[in-house]
Amino acid sequence: MEKHMTSGIEDVWQPVPASRSARNTINPIRRIVDRMKITPNPAKEMISLSIGDPTHYGNMLPPVEALEAIIEAVQLPTCHGYAPSFGTLEARRAVAKFWSRSDYILKPEDVILTSGCSHALEMCIDCLADPGDNILLPQPGFSLYTTLCQSLGIETRFYDLLPDDDWKVNITHLESLINDRTRAVLINNPSNPCGAVYPEEHLRKLIEICEKHHLPIIADEIYADMVFSNHKFYFMGILSENVPVLSCGGLSKRFICPGWRVGWIVIHDRHNLFKDTIKPGLADLSSRILGPNSVTQAALTHILFETPDSYYEDILNQLQNNAEYVYRSLLEAPGLQPTMPQGAMYMLIRINPSEFRDIADDKDFFMKLICEESISCLPASVFGIDNFFRIVLSTPMEKTEEACQRIIEFCQRHAKSVS
Numbered sequence: 351m352e353k354h355m356t357s358g359i360e361d362v363w364q365p366v367p368a369s370r371s372a373r374n375t376i377n378p379i380r381r382i383v384d385r386m387k388i389t390p391n392p393a394k395e396m397i398s399l400s401i402g403d404p405t406h407y408g409n410m411l412p413p414v415e416a417l418e419a420i421i422e423a424v425q426l427p428t429c430h431g432y433a434p435s436f437g438t439l440e441a442r443r444a445v446a447k448f449w450s451r452s453d454y455i456l457k458p459e460d461v462i463l464t465s466g467c468s469h470a471l472e473m474c475i476d477c478l479a480d481p482g483d484n485i486l487l488p489q490p491g492f493s494l495y496t497t498l499c500q501s502l503g504i505e506t507r508f509y510d511l512l513p514d515d516d517w518k519v520n521i522t523h524l525e526s527l528i529n530d531r532t533r534a535v536l537i538n539n540p541s542n543p544c545g546a547v548y549p550e551e552h553l554r555k556l557i558e559i560c561e562k563h564h565l566p567i568i569a570d571e572i573y574a575d576m577v578f579s580n581h582k583f584y585f586m587g588i589l590s591e592n593v594p595v596l597s598c599g600g601l602s603k604r605f606i607c608p609g610w611r612v613g614w615i616v617i618h619d620r621h622n623l624f625k626d627t628i629k630p631g632l633a634d635l636s637s638r639i640l641g642p643n644s645v646t647q648a649a650l651t652h653i654l655f656e657t658p659d660s661y662y663e664d665i666l667n668q669l670q671n672n673a674e675y676v677y678r679s680l681l682e683a684p685g686l687q688p689t690m691p692q693g694a695m696y697m698l699i700r701i702n703p704s705e706f707r708d709i710a711d712d713k714d715f716f717m718k719l720i721c722e723e724s725i726s727c728l729p730a731s732v733f734g735i736d737n738f739f740r741i742v743l744s745t746p747m748e749k750t751e752e753a754c755q756r757i758i759e760f761c762q763r764h765a766k767s768v769s
């Protein structure tokens with residue numbers, strides 16, 4: 351009986367098609383990585399150096415003060431309901447105060463709260479460009495930018511980052527991509543996957559190009575202040591006198607709580623170029639999801655202001671120690687050339703296929719490394735550059751040590767023998 355009814359319905363109904371927007375929403379990581387069907391070596395414990403979630407191994411956790419703030423917030427009778435879709439005044443005030451400098455004061459009106467930095471990026475892209483327009487994106491770059499643009503029908507144009515110049519932007523190349531449909535330049539600093547932290551001078555040059563062509567900047571600054579010793583982070587929006595900047599950030603990485611889903615857009619607009627257009631546009635777009643998590647918003651002031659500096663220094667130390675360890679170890683591996691990151695949570699390592707007997711490219715390296723050593727990294731072709739791979743630096747040190755050992759042995763095994 352049941353079977354009969356089902357087939358009856360199938361006769362009448364066609365499969366329900368997915369929309370163009372859904373079909374155009376493509377995650378290149380899933381597309382490239384999941385298509386390679388690979389089985390790890392059963393004799394070796396799997397070590398993932400590919401998951402960009404710092405909570406994955408449990409060695410990095412949110413600050414205790416943040417946990418307390420969430421517990422306190424959830425017990426308040428006032429934080430269970432809807433907040434204004436662009437965020438509560440108190441939470442926006444906290445973000446504005448957190449990023450203000452003595453000589454550069456931000457106001458709550460300059461802040462829109464979002465459901466994580468990824469939502470902030472989506473809103474900025476959606477607000478600045480129409481289908482058929484284009485946005486300039488870094489290559490290699492965080493793959494979400496492409497995913498968002500493509501699903502919105504916005505053309506992606508990629509400017510090169512220079513591996514031999516600390517992954518700085520090839521500014522001549524960037525400028526050559528600009529045309530009359532270009533609506534914004536997206537800059538990610540400190541960067542994923544490169545781990546680059548741009549010096550002030552370089553950021554000023556980028557601002558200059560954007561000023562010349564009247565292009566606003568979307569600054570993905572989710573790793574703001576996450577820099578290693580001897581490097582300094584500069585906010586695009588503070589450096590920029592004349593170019594309006596939408597700075598996207600959030601709690602996820604700095605406070606090690608990507609699941610809490612609160613991020614923000616800080617609007618830097620000294621000449622009110624966004625006042626009657628982009629600012630209300632972003633507020634309108636925020637109403638689509640009725641605003642971000644209200645418990646996290648209620649805890650935000652505490653999280654931002656009660657977390658001691660020592661928490662943060664400890665996280666940065668762990669990341670830097672890890673980076674230094676991986677850098678030093680992998681210098682020993684034939685065929686590999688690590689680049690020392692300056693901040694964020696990642697390192698890119700160059701693969702020289704010509705030094706190997708039987709490794710064709712980064713995807714081949716990735717597959718064989720899983721099959722033989724049960725270590726997963728990310729082939730950087732998912733970020734738009736070939737023959738590099740990315741590892742995350744938030745892994746516990748003992749796993750990092752074991753992983754480096756296995757990678758070295760793997761490279762030795764596949765290296766061309768020196769005659």
Ligand SMILES: *Cc1c(COP(=O)(O)O)cnc(C)c1O
Pocket residue numbers: 465466467468469492538541542570572599600601602603608612613
């Ligand atoms: C992790 C990450 C994000 C997304 O952050 P959420 O706040 O979790 O949405 C955005 N940009 C970059 C470069 C990232 O690495």
